[in-house]
Amino acid sequence: MKAAAMISPRSAFGMALVELADANPRMLVIDPDVCTSTQTALFRSSHPSRFIEVGIAEANAVGIAAGLAACGFVPWVSAFAVFLATRSCDQIRVSVAHADLPVKLNGSYGGLPTGRGGATHSAIEDIAIMRSMPNMTVLTPADASETRAMTALSLRLPGPVYLRTVRCELPALFGESHRPVPGVAVCLRPGTDLAILTEGMMAFKALAAAEALAEEGIRARVIHFGSVKPIDRAAILAASRECGVVLTVENHSRIGGFGSAVCEVLAEEAPCRASILGFPDVFLESGDDDAIFGKHGLDAAGIAAACRELLGARTR
Amino acid sequence: MKAPSTKSISIGELELEAKELRRLILRTTHRAGIGHTGGSLSEADILVALYFRVMGGIDPSEPGKATRDRFILSKGHATPGYYSALALRGYFPVEALETFDELGTMLQAHPDMHKAPGVDMSTGSLGQGLSCGLGMAHASRRSPELGSFRTFVLMGDGELQEGQVWEAALYAGAKKTPLIVAIVDDNRVQLASTTDEAVSVAPLAEKWRAFGWTALEVDGHDMGALVAALKEARELAAYGPVVVLARTVKGKGVSFMEGRYEWHGKAPDDGQFEAAMQELQS
Structure with missing residues (x-):
């Protein structure tokens, strides 16, 4: 139990993607120009051919992910939680949740900690929106270790997942052996x-x-x-x-x-x-x-x- | 059910299929008492050309075949036309059209890929299909073992008012995304008015070319020209994104429906059905 320095879930997520890449060759990462913030830039460096930059266009990002998922790939869309959940809400609802496709959504910058972004950037409605969608799994890890484990867990789940990662550094609560299970507190x-x-x-x-x-x-x-x-x-x-x-x-x-x-x-x-x-x-x-x-x-x-x-x- | 091979089907035979498709559309919406008749009639020839001649690797007995060309009905409300085309092609019995939009049916109001055989993508909220098609095109390029399958995405001209379409168009043009063919069913009429009265999307070819796409213009009711244009688009898609701008007429084939927004989301009553079927007898 217990671990080292404080690590933010966003960083843990970025590092986990790199770790998981080889064991999950169908995994891709789609980025609407926030990769240096949501930490998928680590994956951009390690696996450039599996990193898709779509520019500042969340709706298109989610749609591209849905099409890839319909053809056997397992794409992540990693974006700011507030814009993922609200700007591309309709795309997630229809092209991902209703279509029940294995698109994995990283709602980075969940809740208040957004780097002092204020009203427009804080995501305080995203859980309400995401959990009301049929077929959607909603995960909210408590620390870096759990974020890492839930990133891997998301890939194992057959349907869409909303993984909510926060920006700030958090104390370690779980050890490396922690294996979270959906529906188990x-x-x-x-x-x-x-x-x-x-x-x-x-x-x-x-x-x-x-x-x-x-x-x-x-x-x-x-x-x-x-x-x-x-x-x-x-x-x-x-x-x-x-x-x-x-x-x-x-x-x-x-x-x-x-x-x-x-x-x-x-x-x-x-x-x-x-x-x-x-x-x-x-x-x-x-x-x-x-x-x-x-x-x-x-x-x-x-x-x-x-x-x-x-x-x-x-x-x- | 039809035999899966349609390679040798002539243009004249395709025209007969399209006529039968229009009759099925009217039967379907008339029986259901609801449905998008106008946009189904405008897309009818495009669907026949795609499913009977242009799309590669499709096999109604194996709808999920990995190497097949994909089709996305981004104008997802036009299911009477879509389902009728799939039924004609043999994906399910024509009789199944009688269950359209009923409780428990596989033929939902908007296409559900997990319910209706042959449906490659669930749609229903306008503007989303082209992005999904780009994802499929990416998947094709990343899976060379699947033989460079193409993805065709059918949109309405009114649908082009949705911003997401242009996010997708900008992306594909900038990245020169291959293996994607967009088709615009340019019937000039949307739900509550003509497209020009709402927000004009003209000039279409110039817009798409400015976004980096190869644009082909064709009469969407001239079967010979349509087949040629779609086949050319399928070939050119090896090199980058292609759009086929098909000039069509909403309600095509039924005089009192043609060009009228009132027939966007309406089914014919008994008298209108009889009159329409009269016009569609060959």
Whole structure:
């Protein structure tokens, strides 16, 4: 367990492509002029003949990928999450998801951390959009190791995949032997006073919050959902029945994303006191990532505060 | 079902197939009470030329053959024409057309590659087919063992108002992408008006040439000329992207439908059906 320096998921993704290239000769990479940002430039250098530059044209990128996939290739389209999910939403929906083709989408720069790109570049609707598409698998790795493993996993899955990688560096949570499975969440910390359910990069923040709560005698279970779709219903139901209070935390809008996915399961099968912690229904703004996360309560202190409030509400 | 080999079929015989195709289109939309009749009639001759003479390596008994030429109906609403052509060619029985657009049918309103035999790409949202065709052309070039199969993409002239078409056109021209043939069913009419009244896409040949494509212009209802142009395009596609601009008439073959946007997405009622079939008797 435990590993070296902080590595960003975007870098881990770029490195994973290079590693996976020889074992996956049908894999290609399509780039709408963001490869030095999404880190597929590593693949451009190592495997130039399998790298397709399409210029600043996400819709065409997705269509070309669909045509290649219909003829036996396994193409990645690696682009900024916000433009992949919104500008080429229709192309993904019709040419990829409805056609049920093995196009692999790397939604790079997922959520807030976009290099201070502000409202237009933050991707806080992409999980909602992608998980609502039939046939689509949605993966949100928590660290570099899981990103690497999920890049390989994406290639093994027969249909379309949306792999959401964030830009910022993250502490290591998993070791090299971690093998994520679609539809299976990972319990990172045991506890029965309440459960904190996270997607992607929020896992390490939730762990820090649980640490702080433990000092107050509150034992919080922390469960990481690297697979948002399919979602681990059993883990959600167990959290509800064994903890009775659930907080979801996501690097995404509170509307339609991971928290909504959890609450769909809770409402249908095991209602309990639950709250969704995510960005409110506003466009984000320019500024430092940590400052903006903090403003919206999406840091360890904010998560811990939300937990206390939820527990207080239960006892009232 | 027809025999798979059509190499020796004459232009006169192709014209008879096209006439039969138009009758099938009318039967299909009339029976369903819905469907895109006008654009199906305008594309009829193009589809017959492709499926009975021009496309290489296609075999209705083996629709997924890896070396076959591909076809994408980017104007995905024109399924009455597309399905009728596939049925005539033997991909499935003509009787299956009676299930068009019904619950549970393999003949969905818009083409579904996982349901209808012979459909190479699912479509339905305008403007997407040419990009998919470029992906297939790339796949062909990257798989020399498949014999340089060609991909034909049929678009409407109104569809050219979609921006993605020009992303794809720009890309293919800049990269000189081989093995792709775009076809424009230039029937001059779209859903709610003529194309010129909406947003004119003229001049077509100049636009495509400026984007780096070889453009061939042809009368889309002259079977001899159409076959020649599509065959020439198939050959020229060895060197770079080719577009065939087929001048057509929306509703072609039925006088009261010709050139009228009202017949874009409408099926004939009983009286209109009888009158149309009268006109299409040989």
